[in-house]
Amino acid sequence: MKIEIFINGIFYQKDVPPDHRLLDFLREDLGMKGTKKGCDQGECGACSVILNGKVVNSCLIMMVQLPEHSEVETIESTDSMVLSLQDSFVKRGATQCGACTPGMIMATTALLRNKPKTNDREVREELSGVICRCTGYQKIFDAIKDTQEHLERG
């Protein structure tokens, strides 16, 4: 099955096995291991990526169902929002074991792009699909606030 797709702005034309999901495509066909996997069932959110502007569990998206020339953004992105969040996560101690971190950062990126001035209540609502078992989420909230302030200052 031939696929044409943009990953982090780079165009790929690839032959993909028909049973491959977006997660398999990224990790196996492209060898991009930054997107982690925690449950393969869309329950933990570790594999979250941004697909055409919306955050999705890449383990639940079959490659065959993607619209042509879809745009996917992953943790390997060099977009300033992603970089800023990564920096805030480091400074605020928002990563511990790190297995949820790429998914959490991508979910947050999608949220802040749509709603840069989002509030605590919305953050809790929008990120509830990504499970972190280590941090208790407090430092993740701190990191998000830092990024918001950083972006506001420009």
Place this chain on the structure above:
Amino acid sequence: MQRKIFIIIKVAGAIYTQTKFLNLTLGVVPLAVGKPLERKDARIKVKGEAQYNFDLSFSDEQYLAVVRSPFAHARIKKITVDNEKLEQLGVTVGLSKDIPGKNIVHVILDDWPLLAEEVVRHVGEPVAIIVGKSPTVAKSAFSAVHVEYEVLPAVFNPDEAKDHPTIQVFGDNNIISYWQQKNGDINKGFAEADVIIEGEYRTPAQEHAYIEPQGVIAVPLGRDEITIYGSMQCPFYVQRAVADILGYPWSKVTIVQTTTGGAFGGKEDQPNQLASLAALGAYLTRKPVKYLLTREEDIENTSKRHPAIIRVKTGATREGILQAVQVEYLMNSGAYSTLSPAVLYRGALHAAGPYKCPNVDVQAYAVATNLVPFGAFRGFGSPQVLFACEEQMDRIATKLGLDPTEFRQKNLLHKGDTTTFGQVVDHSVGMSETLKQAKEKSEWVQKWKPAPGFNQVIQESRKGKYLWEGIGVSTIFYGVGLGSAGKALSRTGSYVQLEPDGSVVFAVGTTEIGQGMITVLSQIVADELGVEYSKIRMAPVDTSRVPDSGPTVASRSTTFSGRALQDACKKIRTLMYEIIAPHLETIPSDLQLEGNYIISKETKRKIMVDDAIKIMYQERGQVAMAGWDVAPPTDFDNEKGQGNPYVTYAWATNIVEVAVDVQTGTVHIKKIWAAHDVGKAINPQTLEGQIEGGSLQGMGLGRFEEIVFTPEGQVMSNNLGTFLVPTTKDTPSIHSIIVEDPWKQGPYGAKGFGEQPLMGVAPAVTNAIFNAIGVRISEIPATPERVWKAIQDKVQEEAI
């Protein structure tokens, strides 16, 4: 007179200037210890560059599938293998007869077979392995291995299993282990008590739910050497287990821990079994074999927190002084002993709480049943008994009409007091301080008022007031390190090497599992050697770097690998002083480390550590040292139920605010205050991370985390959609309060505490529920169903 004053001023001024000058010129770099420095592994983790078990690949790698028992208890009558089909699929099958060494996964008691031979004792017990070129190919061969079973009666409840007349899961009475704690005369204690409260409590099986599922890769080198890569807490446990299974000398089994995506105790003993299964596959095929568990396979078949039944009778005087505590603790251990004897030990010793009490009798049993073996989980047997203990404390306070914090305060251990098991806690006893600070920060005094009468709650709810607010407390303690039962393992190694450019690489035998160990140990090495934190690196954990350092459990890594590193660094400083002394025209004993300088005490001449290291290399000096630490002595006499079981204790107070909806039984957790005496915060930021994460896991245990089994003993809640863990929507604001009452023998005063944040949250939640609606919850988690039912039962009981 005037002149004299002038001289004094001049001298004082000189001292001031000199001190200031010294500080400046010494360029005392900010000391690393005590600072919230950036985690060493954070940058690669936020980029997704950290390599977890599922990120690794090896050439010609094969995948493992495990044929598991569908029955909780059955006799294996016959195993038939369809060789033709195996050949067709290109897969290899391994049975118990193919194990070259012993068919035993070593943990403590050696009752756990790698592959079942005659009897299976729980659903999911491994019977055979299949190795194929992909997970799908390996699994497609399940139908080629036919196992004929004769189903046997099974038992799942420890009350029934203990001394069961016919069903034998372990030994002849199903009792795996027994510990007791005894103090004074229990009957006399109850006779002298004015109030006596009895209660029975139940706690659930809890899944660790680390985000990276379990996984290992076994890479053989011919037929007599092997390396295991994988996610784990205890590489030396795995080394022993694999060596036993393959019959190899330990020297030919190397274990390399890979980035571990969470563990919480779940990757303590379990990797022994998983690595042994993969190792057998690698041995049979002579190819690298990956065993990466799916989420379902992981939840169904690996260890969890022991479900427990705890019966407690507590007596106190009218004035609120504890007189007697009697506990029966039945821990459901599942089908094999694994870590249960050690888990039970900690449970038995924590059962009477951080209080003074002259008469105590704790009888603790680990009972075998036909469920999946239960094992280590943050708190290790203590959260169950602490839940029961703290419920009892609250009930007595209520009965006596006392504020529960004041009642606890009357009984808490202070410096110089004796624990219920006879240990004098002579220093580093910040118990009361944690209570004091938690009360202040939570504004307990302003907020707490006695629970409303249940009648009032029901009457008002019928008029539309559904939401009721309450506040609850718990006070707990944690015995640091392995304790006397694990004394043989209480030693740690380290290795420290100076590099020619002045940077430092070190190795230890304990592991980073997300808790921040690499960071904290690097901070210790930085200050011990006067080298900047940024120049310190920890080498990946590999069993061939340092000798067996015991497990990464019992909150021991900071404390005990820290001590081993201090030992190695001290030896390196001696080497440095010997080489540097002639350059500073002095003798080695005149030298000391100040910041990143080596300085002569006599002449104040000094040299930067960086330069000293370069000179050591120029002069071909020894630039690396191994360190070793043996934990301070501990002892416990199980006959007497008394001793000094732990080297020291960490202490904590949790205060939780809730709102309970009496119509639905839903409990909203609003705020958690968690005050912990940790001795010394080596890195306050990672420490807060431990408090916050542990508190939320504890809240999960109190509120909704529960593994449910079918009546046939199979795990029903086998994914993260049915076993619920807290999300961003569930987390309250968590206020960490750090209390530092230093432990003299710990590195910079630090004592281990990583498990403690989980341990006391559940009872603070249920006590807050009582404070809100006047109903006691004696079984956790306090799910809406359970709270609703408790309300309805009480409505019936009191005929409201």
